[in-house]
Amino acid sequence: MTDYFGYAGKTVVVTGAASGMGRALTEMLVDLGADVYALDRVEAPVAGVTKSIIANLGEQASIDAAFAEIPERIDAFFGIAGISGVHNTFLETITVNFISNKYVTDTYLVERVAAGGSISFVTSNGGLRWESPAVREELEPFVRGGDWDDLVRIATEYEAEFGSIPGSLGYILSKRLLNLFVAERVSPFADLRKIRVNAVLPAMTVSGMLSEFAEMKGGQDKVEAEVGPAGRLAESVDMAKVLAFLGSDLASYVSGSHVSVDYGMNSLQLAGLEPDRLSWTLRGVLSRQAA
Template structure:
């Protein structure tokens, strides 16, 4: 059996967002190589030979609706890969791009996804400890419309807008994505048609957003932020940053025929870092306590 046959994408319609750079671009390149008819979307121009490319702001309701209207039926896989980093003052934008827009597009696109199809998100180790916040996330997930969701955000700003520079908006959005996977994998809209839903949770990865993450972590100081990220994610295990393909390739595999019996899963791709947090009883740790988790990992080496 050939590799293309194992993945099951040759000649099939696949949709991917966030395809202009980073992990999404790496995934898009692999999908093209596997023979998929790739429909790709991003806020920025896409320079890959896809079936059709769209420029759209995936944090805006109307642009998502317009995009979905232009996409084909019989989609075998949807990869939702867009994301932005935290910066004070744009918490609502982060919330819309990193979660609400992805939820909204998923549910609009669902009728166009084939039976036995797949939906796969890029979340983050930043969502670690999502279980502790599950009920809050579920409350947002259960809002039926975009407007109701925005009203919910206005009434629950303490959950995603921090008083200090803590990236609470980013953390909450990623926890919502993981909670969405958990809540929907057995929902009749999905399981009724055997549509699988999963997420990957990347660790530190060098992408076009790296400088943004460094600046947001360092309160505007990229060098300080880079040192903090290294201490949290890499120093405790003699680590190194992943490349986009280290995340994009497993992402593609998870949504492919290779993983046809896998659903409701959150795959941490961080060279085992969060497994050390788990065995130390830190499952309830949010990324606001990631520094503590890293220090405990170092102490136990």
């Protein structure tokens, strides 16, 4: 039987591997024969991983310690870990969801991902419209930022303009940032070693953060009212399947893709068949709230 995915014997890193779509993906990758290095704040409960590494993506030193335990050559990286921001500050949310991923990419992946390898991030359908000029304008200072401390400074100064920003709005900003970051890294990584970089944008998914999103929206019934054509919420395994494809040999000519795994809900909005509730800038929302 032909191994079309091509994971057998390859070194793969998964963040957020202990639960939700990270765990579902880790289980798939182990079954596909990959040597999986599983990162999370707790031990990843998946039999067969090569190594489970405890790491806090909100701390630079913890990331550095984690990558000291990972081989110099990485064939595929999956950045899945994230927080909702519902019970976190703006800076905490930006740090875990964006700053950590940019730091890992610029500090480690640029050196370690093998020729023809892949990088896949989980962003969110909440981060859509990142490409519109007005939204992109407010994202660019973050994406063009430098090291960890510089990015923390940019986020701190941004929040200081408005006094305080809820972590839930930081979630939207962080996911938009990661979407733009993926797009801007396509050419540099192609020139580097023909490394592919993509994003998966999940719709509302049954995972550990579902209760927090329900709290943000005003109840589980509000969440279930927005399931769209699928008639159900997505499951973690639905996202894991797409991630497994993007990181595999099957997607050897796929880079710079932002795959909305939402059973067509974004397409309906783009076609004008459903209202577009996402074409706003964070600065615009905060300015109106302050007025």
